Amino acid sequence: MTIFLIGFMGSGKSTVANLLxxxxxxxxxxxVDNIGMPISVYFERYGEPAFRQVESDVLKTLASSGQIVSTGGGVVSSKENRRILSESTSQVIYLKSNFSDLYARIMADKENVRPLFLEHTKEALEVIYESRKALYEMVATKTVLVTDKCPEDIVKEIQL
Ligand SMILES: Nc1ncnc2c1ncn2[C@@H]1O[C@H](COP(=O)(O)OP(=O)(O)OP(=O)(O)O)[C@@H](O)[C@H]1O
Ligand SMILES: O=C(O)C1=C[C@@H](O)[C@@H](O)[C@H](O)C1
Ligand SMILES: [Mg+2]
Known part of the structure; x- marks a missing residue:
């Protein structure tokens, strides 16, 4: 069974996926492997709709992978991606957090500086977060609140 982890940047998808x-x-x-360039460069050259199309193609392939998959933070923003997630038989786990915790984590994470973080003000990022909140809930088969929980406890909740 494929397990997709979804959630905004910094919600802990990679951290939790690695523990699973x-x-x-x-x-x-x-x-990045498929397009042969950093996502930020692809966005700049071809725009977001083209990126979401590539993302949909990859998402479709991964739905039958039987693996743990950490998704991109914006995977729910395209209708096609939401359809693929909703119609697949995979588990879709939403790692839910409030914006201020996410922002603090993104700021503190010096190992992974996100292009979206560099390109947007805090206010603009919050607008994106607000616009996606309901979409994550919409496609999730399970929502795990990650606030004040260590990654190990989040894993336990996922496995319940
Ligand atoms: N439960 C947690 N408690 C405290 N810190 C955490 C937790 N989960 C992840 N972190 C830290 O938050 C930062 C972001 O985590 P991570 O990279 O796993 O998020 P992500 O959802 O994969 O982000 P992105 O969508 O940008 O890939 C990292 O510095 C990580 O160590
Ligand atoms: O939140 C987003 O829209 C994105 C998040 C990243 O994971 C990448 O998928 C890309 O930079 C877009
Ligand atoms: Mg990640």
């Missing part, structure tokens, strides 16, 4: 299975698949990494 060290051979987990990072969807952004698969996309």
């Amino acid at each position: 299975a060290t051979d987990f698949i990072d969807m952004d990494a698969v996309i």
Whole structure:
């Protein structure tokens, strides 16, 4: 059974996926492999709709992978991606958090500086977060509140 982890940037998808299975698949990494350039460069050259199309193609392939998959933070923003997630037989786990905790984590994470974070003000990022909140809930088969929980406890909740 494929398990997709979804949630906004910084919600802990990669951290939790790695605890669930060290051979987990990072969807952004698969996309970077396919397009042969950093996602930020692809966005700049071809625009977001073209990126979402690539993302949909990768998502479809991964739905039958039987692996743990950490998705891109914006995977729910395209209708096609939401359809693929809703119609697949995979588990879709939403790691839910409030914006201020996410922002603090993204700011503190010096190992992974997200292009979206560099390109937007805090207010603009919050607008994106607000616009996606309901969409994550809509496609999730399970929502796990991650506030004040360590990754190990989040894993336990996922496995309940
Ligand atoms: N439950 C947690 N408690 C505290 N810190 C956490 C927790 N989960 C993840 N972190 C930290 O938050 C930061 C973001 O985590 P991670 O990279 O796993 O998020 P992500 O959802 O994969 O982000 P992105 O969508 O940008 O790939 C990292 O520095 C990580 O160590
Ligand atoms: O939140 C988003 O829209 C994105 C998040 C990243 O994981 C990447 O998938 C890409 O940079 C878009
Ligand atoms: Mg990640």
